[in-house]
Amino acid sequence: MLKTSTTDAIPDKKVNATHRHSFRLNAKDKYYAAVFLGPSLLVLGLFVFYPMLKTLYISLFLTNTLGNTTVYVGLGNYVNLISSPDFISSLFVTLFYVFAVTFFTVALGLLLANLASQKLPGIAIFRTLYSVTMGVSVAVAAIFWLFIFNPSTGFFALMSSWFNLPVMNWLTNPTSAMWAVIITTVWMNLGFTFLILLGAIQSVPNTLYEAADVEGASSNFQFFHITIPMISPTLFFVSTITIIGSFKSFGLIDMITKGGPTNATNMLVYRIYKDAFYSGNYSKSSAEAIILTVIIAFFTLLQFKFLEKKVNY
Amino acid sequence: MxxxxxxxxxxxxxxxxxxxxxxxxxxxxxxxxxxxxxxxxxxxxxxxxxxxxxxxxxxxxxxxxxxxxxxxxxxxxxxxxxxxxxxxxxxxxxxxxxxxxxxxxxxxxxxxxxxxxxxxxxxxxxxxxxxxxxxxxxxxxxxxxxxxxxxxxxxxxxxxxxxxxxxxxxxxxxxxxxxxxxxxxxxxxxxxxxxxxxxxxxxxxxxxxxxxxxxxxxxxxxxxxxxxxxxxxFFGVPPINILPAVKVSNGRINVNNDFEVNIDQQVPADNFKVGIRPNELVIEQADELHANASVKSIEFLGDEKIVYAKMSNNGLEVAVEVSSDADFKAYDTIKVSATEKVLLFNGDGVNITRNAEDVVNA
Missing domain, CATH: 3.40.50.300 (P-loop containing nucleotide triphosphate hydrolases)
Known part of the structure; x- marks a missing residue:
């Protein structure tokens, strides 16, 4: 017994020693490293890192209509943006949109997932229905909701006429246009969020609920004290995905409001696109893109920090 | 309550x-x-x-x-x-x-x-x-x-x-x-x-x-x-040995056609079984002429040994508890017998041992 334990211990140290050495790569190792890293470095470099660095570079210059840099202005573009009320309002519009979308997506997804995780006959039908938006393309969703919002033939107009309410033109009023975009985005996101949360809820061991049943916990108590804490890692995952995703929302906005009316739904990404490809102001749009990247990086970092601390059990 | x-x-x-x-x-x-x-x-x-x-x-x-x-x-x-x-x-x-x-x-x-x-x-x-x-x-x-x-x-x-x-x-x-x-x-x-x-x-x-x-x-x-x-x-380790038996005369039964046991109760003529706990079976070394079983394997448990033996008559396996000093080896020919403390089960497996019925039905 003693002998085996000592022989166990010695190789352990040896392993550690060789492990330290292994970071000094020899020529052969370097060759293999290059071969394995090469393809992804090439693709990422070409389509991610180079454009990112180029964007950073352009944002420090003025550009002509062809996108070529002309005059170096340092942080001039950034200063202009931060002092422009137009950009600041766009920033707040984006933040409002992102948080409204995330809140409603996660809340509704959780509600539906909780409903669909009940053991009832025919519940599989609802599981399919609730997750169906995963298969709908942005374009189809936009057209679909444009029909619903249509003030003369839309479903909302029809409902208003049933209850003798004034017909609302959703897409021409700045406030309601924002909500129209939020509703559409939440609807689009819901399928994926629902499915992920449903999976999380269903993987909570049933004995936890049975133990709580025996101990006398009501179903509300069980939801807030078992389900929510048990699925908190997943809740944070879907929140992060939704936040990042809605910062990058473009398709729905382009098809439903085109950033209007009066810039009420002019989110950052849409603004970047218009500044670059409509106004030909490449340097300004590059600076905006860098600001957006920093904001998203910040939220991602925040989420990860939080995830590490709070959600791990 | x-x-x-x-x-x-x-x-x-x-x-x-x-x-x-x-x-x-x-x-x-x-x-x-x-x-x-x-x-x-x-x-x-x-x-x-x-x-x-x-x-x-x-x-x-x-x-x-x-x-x-x-x-x-x-x-x-x-x-x-x-x-x-x-x-x-x-x-x-x-x-x-x-x-x-x-x-x-x-x-x-x-x-x-x-x-x-x-x-x-x-x-x-x-x-x-x-x-x-x-x-x-x-x-x-x-x-x-x-x-x-x-x-x-x-x-x-x-x-x-x-x-x-x-x-x-x-x-x-x-x-x-x-x-x-x-x-x-x-x-x-x-x-x-x-x-x-x-x-x-x-x-x-x-x-x-x-x-x-x-x-x-x-x-x-x-x-x-x-x-x-x-x-x-279900109860007892190793489990009780269940062997077929027939009546020889009043107060005597033959177990597995291998050995006879005295009992003080009435039994059916045939179609019944006896249950003998491993510690109620007795074994001794015997030459081939007198042996009715052979040792298959032995488990040493400290104070006692469990001897697994194969009955020569029909190959049924029995477990016998012996003192750990007892000297048995695999392939030894042995003679198996039992004390009088055996349980009797009828064809349906119900315990028909006298005394048992009172307790079970109580």
Missing amino acids: STVLTNITKSYDSEKPVLNDINAEIQTGEFFVIVGPSGCGKSTLLRMIAGLTQISDGEIRINDKVVNDLPPKDRNLTMVFQSYALFPFLNVWDNVAFGLKARKNTSQAEIEKRVNEALKMVNLESLKDRKPRELSGGQRQRVALARAVASDAKICLMDEPLSNLDAQLRIKMRQEIYALQRKLGLTLIYVTHDQVEAMTMADHIMVLHDSKVQQIGTPAEIYKYPANEFVAS
Whole structure:
């Protein structure tokens, strides 16, 4: 017994020693490293890192209509943006949109997932229905909701006429246009969020609920004290995905409001696109893109920090 | 004041029932063990007492109150699950306090008092801030016990609570559970597939098999006077030897056509079996002419040895307990005989030993 334990211990140290050495790569190792890293470095470099660095570079210059840099202005573009009320309002519009979308997506997804995780006959039908938006393309969703919002033939107009309410033109009023975009985005996101949360809820061991049943916990108590804490890692995952995703929302906005009316739904990404490809102001749009990247990086970092601390059990 | 099960039946769909016509009375404050092989419905029976599974037919009474349609929380009992059902995101203290907080009718001071007392009772005070994943299997088991202790329910249900522990820890926890039950005067209904657990802890044992109750009795009754062949074989290690027998004359039977045994009771002419515990079989070295069996293998257990022998007549295998000094080797030819302490079973496996009938039918 003693002998085996000592022989166990010695190789352990040896392993550690060789492990330290292994970071000094020899020529052969370097060759293999290059071969394995090469393809992804090439693709990422070409389509991610180079454009990112180029964007950073352009944002420090003025550009002509062809996108070529002309005059170096340092942080001039950034200063202009931060002092422009137009950009600041766009920033707040984006933040409002992102948080409204995330809140409603996660809340509704959780509600539906909780409903669909009940053991009832025919519940599989609802599981399919609730997750169906995963298969709908942005374009189809936009057209679909444009029909619903249509003030003369839309479903909302029809409902208003049933209850003798004034017909609302959703897409021409700045406030309601924002909500129209939020509703559409939440609807689009819901399928994926629902499915992920449903999976999380269903993987909570049933004995936890049975133990709580025996101990006398009501179903509300069980939801807030078992389900929510048990699925908190997943809740944070879907929140992060939704936040990042809605910062990058473009398709729905382009098809439903085109950033209007009066810039009420002019989110950052849409603004970047218009500044670059409509106004030909490449340097300004590059600076905006860098600001957006920093904001998203910040939220991602925040989420990860939080995830590490709070959600791990 | 007791838990009474009357004609309990459980069937899924219209198939053969999982449990059929179960009757039992569990006295307040007793350690009642439900034991049986896997799939005999013992966990289902426990879950029906808890209210986690609906009963198909029959009646469960707890303290003279029919609880058939009461939800688990209104039955005033606690349950310890095989998987312990600890909340991974709560520390030990909060896990124990969970039920008290959930019921919302206990003051904060009372909760603290009860939880601290429960943790003290299972020796977990020093670990109260740990999360379940930072505990060993035995410690997790203790948390689950503390949760049952902290509740003021007087009936505690346990579903194979020791099956995830290693053998040594199992013996230790067995003693702790037993001590705890005595100390608190709990009515403990305990499900296990392990006959040793049942024998060592129970006041009364219910043996379930084939969706029916085979026997209810004290460990001694079950061991000495098993109701039938199944119960006889289920208890005891190594299991009892069951051999065919025929009547030779009044008071004498021939076992397996190999040896004869004296008995002081009437027996049928044929078509019956004898059950002989390994320690009631006697073996001695014999030359080939007088031998009726040969040694197949030997297990050394310390104070005794178990000799597995093959009867020469029909190749049936028997286990014989001998002193560890006894000198037997594989392929030795031996002569097997038995003391008079044998059990008799009729063709249907029912115990027909005299004395047994009174006990079994009592």
